[in-house]
Amino acid sequence: GAVVSQHPSWVICKSGTSVKIECRSLDFQATTMFWYRQFPKQSLMLMATSNEGSKATYEQGVEKDKFLINHASLTLSTLTVTSAHPEDSSFYICSARARGRPEAFFGQGTRLTVV
Amino acid sequence: QKEVEQDPGPLSVPEGAIVSLNCTYSNSAFQYFMWYRQYSRKGPELLMYTYSSGNKEDGRFTAQVDKSSKYISLFIRDSQPSDSATYLCAMSAGGSYIPTFGRGTSLIVHP
Numbered sequence: 004g005a006v007v008s009q010h011p012s013w014v015i016c017k018s019g020t021s022v023k024i025e026c027r028s029l030d031f032q033a034t035t036m037f038w039y040r041q042f043p044k045q046s047l048m049l050m051a052t053s054n055e056g057s058k059a060t061y062e063q064g065v066e067k068d069k070f071l072i073n074h075a076s077l078t079l080s081t082l083t084v085t086s087a088h089p090e091d092s093s094f095y096i097c098s099a100r101a102r103g104r105p106e107a108f109f110g111q112g113t114r115l116t117v118v
Numbered sequence: 119q120k121e122v123e124q125d126p127g128p129l130s131v132p133e134g135a136i137v138s139l140n141c142t143y144s145n146s147a148f149q150y151f152m153w154y155r156q157y158s159r160k161g162p163e164l165l166m167y168t169y170s171s172g173n174k175e176d177g178r179f180t181a182q183v184d185k186s187s188k189y190i191s192l193f194i195r196d197s198q199p200s201d202s203a204t205y206l207c208a209m210s211a212g213g214s215y216i217p218t219f220g221r222g223t224s225l226i227v228h229p
Binding site for chain 2: 007035045052096106111
């Protein structure tokens with residue numbers, strides 16, 4: 004299957020600081036990338052969908068000013084958690100799919116802990 | 119009613135058993151069906167992808183889609199302890215291909 008690399012795999016930051024998470028498609032062009040948040044023993048919660056070169060589409064209830072998504076190239080999307088607070092602590096996962104393909108491939112996930 | 123329903127389990131089976139995992143859905147526009155496996159603290163891994171109704175086999179895994187019943191299944195033959203994970207079904211319609219996920223079924227295969 005296609006490879007999606009996400010890093011860092013874990014990060015600890017202080018409350019009030021910002022954290023950037025990168026998601027790269029290594030062997031295909033990702034026209035669409037998805038960002039998810041997952042709580043323990045829960046399913047994936049879609050945060051936003053981004054298409055290369057366009058602004059991200061955020062799901063209802065997700066603060067776009069807090070979770071900044073950039074998808075500037077066909078192989079890279081970034082999620083920046085701004086002014087992080089302890090309640091933002093979670094597992095964040097990206098996925099990517101190629102044009103015309105419905106199946107999406109996931110990154111390894113990033114565990115964010117805000118102290 | 120959620121668009122995709124999936125029993126969270128846990129489902130506990132002995133090694134070597136045939137495992138059946140299922141999802142039901144309500145949106146008749148769904149055409150693309152996927153199964154993912156997720157180990158604890160890892161991103162989901164795509165196992166199977168099928169389009170429309172029918173069966174697809176890959177090694178010990180078989181995916182079935184019955185669009186008339188809005189029901190999909192994943193069968194695992196000769197289950198192994200290493201199959202212990204959470205299995206997520208996902209489906210999407212054409213166009214945006216935004217997947218809708220089930221909540222996942224926790225599978226435990228004990229030696």
